[in-house]
Amino acid sequence: MLLIKRLFILSIFLVTAMTSAQQLPQFTQYVYNTMSVNPAYAGSRETLNITGLHRNQWAGIEGNPTTSTFSIHSPVRHSRVGLGLSYINDNIGGESTNYIYGNMSYTVPLTRNVNMAFGLNAGFTNYDLTTPDINDPFFNEGFSQWNPNFGAGIYVSSRMWYAGFSSPRLLNTDLNSGEFAAIERNSYYAIGGMVFDLGRDNKLKITGITKITNGAPPSFDITGSLLFFDKLWLGASYRFNDADSFGILADYQISNSFRFGYAYDLPTAEIRPYSGGTHEIILIYELPIKRLGGIKSPRFF
Numbered sequence: 413m414l415l416i417k418r419l420f421i422l423s424i425f426l427v428t429a430m431t432s433a434q435q436l437p438q439f440t441q442y443v444y445n446t447m448s449v450n451p452a453y454a455g456s457r458e459t460l461n462i463t464g465l466h467r468n469q470w471a472g473i474e475g476n477p478t479t480s481t482f483s484i485h486s487p488v489r490h491s492r493v494g495l496g497l498s499y500i501n502d503n504i505g506g507e508s509t510n511y512i513y514g515n516m517s518y519t520v521p522l523t524r525n526v527n528m529a530f531g532l533n534a535g536f537t538n539y540d541l542t543t544p545d546i547n548d549p550f551f552n553e554g555f556s557q558w559n560p561n562f563g564a565g566i567y568v569s570s571r572m573w574y575a576g577f578s579s580p581r582l583l584n585t586d587l588n589s590g591e592f593a594a595i596e597r598n599s600y601y602a603i604g605g606m607v608f609d610l611g612r613d614n615k616l617k618i619t620g621i622t623k624i625t626n627g628a629p630p631s632f633d634i635t636g637s638l639l640f641f642d643k644l645w646l647g648a649s650y651r652f653n654d655a656d657s658f659g660i661l662a663d664y665q666i667s668n669s670f671r672f673g674y675a676y677d678l679p680t681a682e683i684r685p686y687s688g689g690t691h692e693i694i695l696i697y698e699l700p701i702k703r704l705g706g707i708k709s710p711r712f713f
Contacts (some may be wrong), residue, residue, distance in 0.1 A: 436478045437502050440659045440675035441694050442544035442621050447483050449601045450578035451515040452531025452567035455494015460699040472688035492519045510538040526570045534562040537596050546618040559585045573606040574713045599625040607712045615639040642710050669698040
């Protein structure tokens with residue numbers, strides 16, 4: 413039975429590595445990590461934004477996927493330009509992929525309350541085989557290579573809703589010159605969300621993200637969250653793909669500058685008995701903006 417369990421887990425990891433390891437990772441708290449998938453988001457928060465996120469997927473399984481991200485972006489003063497920098501480190505088993513990309517957006521006001529932003533990003537993807545196989549003559553010293561790529565996106569938003577479409581990696585890049593299967597596949601994202609007033613102190617936010625990747629099954633996330641007193645978000649999410657999962661999440665506004673979020677995903681597919689679930693934490697810093705009458709109105713996206 414133990415051998416069967418190990419073979420099953422190994423097969424899950426092999427499928428994941430072939431279909432996901434060279435794709436951009438997915439996040440439960442995608443709403444506040446939008447620049448990782450859409451460069452037009454850069455500067456949209458109207459102030460300096462610094463975000464760090466860590467995701468520990470399928471906790472309890474040796475060699476499980478882990479992802480860490482860091483991003484910083486801000487509008488350029490007295491212009492319609494936004495600039496940003498993002499870094500993603502994605503690990504699974506003995507493979508590591510690093511993404512370092514610069515982002516730039518240009519915003520055009522459509523109405524007094526609605527903006528449309530166009531974005532571009534460019535940078536490098538590093539594929540690193542971190543655990544060499546001493547029994548294989550090619551892999552016994554590991555492997556590491558950098559490749560350039562670029563992407564584009566569009567982001568339309570108001571205070572109460574947003575929508576966007578993007579492809580953050582437009583090139584299908586061979587990350588290792590054909591020595592073994594490691595292709596950075598281009599992905600397309602559609603995102604959207606809306607906030608509904610439920611009273612003076614409470615709101616409901618519904619968001620969704622769709623990901624379509626060349627050579628991999630599509631996925632769709634939908635999330636619903638309740639806001640209490642402009643401080644605490646509590647919500648739930650569901651991901652539809654070949655490894656469905658159900659998640660719960662909470663986000664708390666610690667101060668005018670800091671916010672902390674936590675999400676827990678429980679897989680509903682075959683791997684559920686072998687996994688302790690997925691944990692994700694996010695910490696956000698924003699430089700407060702003071703306007704006449706006090707601090708600016710809270711941003712929901």
